[in-house]
Amino acid sequence: MNIYVGNLSYEVKESDLQALMADFGPVVSAKLIIDRTSNRSKGFGFVEMENEADAKNAIQTLNGKDHLGRPMVVKEAIPKV
Structure with a gap:
């Protein structure tokens, strides 16, 4: 299952x-999205x-949880059409 993880600190690395x-x-x-410029x-x-x-357990547990001072957004990733 693919999961979207958002509102991460800019210091977070893929590892x-x-x-x-x-x-x-x-x-x-695990893939972080990097700005090209x-x-x-x-x-x-x-x-x-x-x-x-x-x-699903990870989504339920981590969504809204504080990580490095920011509340994470964790949900099922919706594939691009």
Whole structure:
């Protein structure tokens, strides 16, 4: 299952995002979105988790939770059409 993780601190790295989500189950991939001109994080990313139940647990637990001084937005990623 793909998960959108937003409102992240600009200091968060992909490895931090992976570690945060790995507490809930196996992570297939974690990708931060980077601004091309400034080469810094845009403050959001996507995580793909192996197990849907683990992903739903992560969403329910982490959505709105404070991380590095910012309340995270964690929800199922909606695929682009």
